[in-house]
Amino acid sequence: MSAYCLATYRCFDEKADFHKKATGIAVGLTVGSWTELPEAQKAQMEKHLGKVVAVEVHEPAPGQPPSERYADIQIAYPDVNFSRDIPALLVTVFGKLSMDGKIKLIDLNFSPGFMAGFAGPKFGMQGVRDLLGVHDRPLLMSIFKSVVGYELPALREQFYLQAAGGVDLIKDDEILFENPLTPLEKRIEVCLEAAEQATKETGQKLLYAVNLTGPTFQLAEQAKKAIRAGANALLFNVLAYGFDVLQALSADPEINIPIMAHPAMAGATYPSPHYGISASVLLGKLMRLAGADLVLFPSPYGSVVMPREENLAIKQVLLTNDLHRDYAYGAASDTDLKLAASFPVPSAGIHPGLVPLILRDFGGDVVVNAGGGIHGHPLGTIAGGQAFRQAIDATLQGITLRDYANNHPELKAAIDTWGIKE
Numbered sequence: 001m002s003a004y005c006l007a008t009y010r011c012f013d014e015k016a017d018f019h020k021k022a023t024g025i026a027v028g029l030t031v032g033s034w035t036e037l038p039e040a041q042k043a044q045m046e047k048h049l050g051k052v053v054a055v056e057v058h059e060p061a062p063g064q065p066p067s068e069r070y071a072d073i074q075i076a077y078p079d080v081n082f083s084r085d086i087p088a089l090l091v092t093v094f095g096k097l098s099m100d101g102k103i104k105l106i107d108l109n110f111s112p113g114f115m116a117g118f119a120g121p122k123f124g125m126q127g128v129r130d131l132l133g134v135h136d137r138p139l140l141m142s143i144f145k146s147v148v149g150y151e152l153p154a155l156r157e158q159f160y161l162q163a164a165g166g167v168d169l170i171k172d173d174e175i176l177f178e179n180p181l182t183p184l185e186k187r188i189e190v191c192l193e194a195a196e197q198a199t200k201e202t203g204q205k206l207l208y209a210v211n212l213t214g215p216t217f218q219l220a221e222q223a224k225k226a227i228r229a230g231a232n233a234l235l236f237n238v239l240a241y242g243f244d245v246l247q248a249l250s251a252d253p254e255i256n257i258p259i260m261a262h263p264a265m266a267g268a269t270y271p272s273p274h275y276g277i278s279a280s281v282l283l284g285k286l287m288r289l290a291g292a293d294l295v296l297f298p299s300p301y302g303s304v305v306m307p308r309e310e311n312l313a314i315k316q317v318l319l320t321n322d323l324h325r326d327y328a329y330g331a332a333s334d335t336d337l338k339l340a341a342s343f344p345v346p347s348a349g350i351h352p353g354l355v356p357l358i359l360r361d362f363g364g365d366v367v368v369n370a371g372g373g374i375h376g377h378p379l380g381t382i383a384g385g386q387a388f389r390q391a392i393d394a395t396l397q398g399i400t401l402r403d404y405a406n407n408h409p410e411l412k413a414a415i416d417t418w419g420i421k422e
Ligand SMILES: CSCCC(=O)C(=O)COP(=O)(O)O
Pocket: 143, 174, 263, 296, 297, 298, 303, 304, 347, 348, 349, 350, 369, 370, 371, 372, 373
């Protein structure tokens, strides 16, 4: 029996015949034409033909403009048409089509056969927790700020202050590239020294995600250079390079440290209701399939806001076995195809007063991540990390931040600065 990957589109049009549109997609993106084919050739081409699985038309509600008329169209694409890689799948399901009117790819389900070509995250959420030895609480990550134009001693100092505040992970800023002031190997050396110093004081292990940058064909060698220098995690701007590059890095047996996916450039793709690819596909399913161990994305609470339901959809696909739900058209279910979960990291403008909301929405399986919310603390960077740890402790114990702040001055100063969002 053939296997199919399923794409779901939301297509807006005031008067289109959406059923005809769906047939046009299913045929046009697979065999090209159908009705004109001689019967003998149809039999031969049948296995390559896309299928219209569903067309749900939504007429505008009374009072809504005609431009609100849309349909959700689901098309099944035969695996036999494309190779087992993300570029081939994306070009098939949303190559030319992405430029054909108001149409957005809102969901993508992979067939078991397609998924079998992917190992997924090498460490995943559990592996990252194992490396840190932390299994009973959300993790806390801090982001380097003010790094461009600074020299190694300044970076070392900034690393130490973050680490001493009790964070579990520290990531480079995504705009820190290979540069003469803080070259990769030297950066790793001084930051790991600072990590050791902080660990002696806090007793806590740390991962430092160093930004993997440079020309695509040199990335694997650059990652191995980082590992030889002692790197214990990588940050990677996946969308600038492509999912296939992430997959190649993640599948490389010599790159045996967690990879953290940064969402830089995602805003060019997911936010429009009419165009692009949904956040849960772009920052959820494809990141996990390609092997991201941790995935950053904007949260519903901070400075770069993503709607809550989209955030929860990302969480769902990073953590659960939803990648191949409804995956196949006419193929048997295969529940063994599980990839390790990717750690969700809702980010941007996060401060301690948001921790109860983050934990309400994500539970314990989340990395609380902040840059300005740590470095901008009125009592300094160390207090910034401590305030977050206190906010996490309070929330896990069911104590309000305000009550906990009565005998935790760092949390109190944070709340006085940024408030509490309920
Ligand atoms: C838009 S998600 C990426 C978050 C990020 O990389 C970042 O630097 C956020 O910094 P902030 O000071 O807003 O915590």
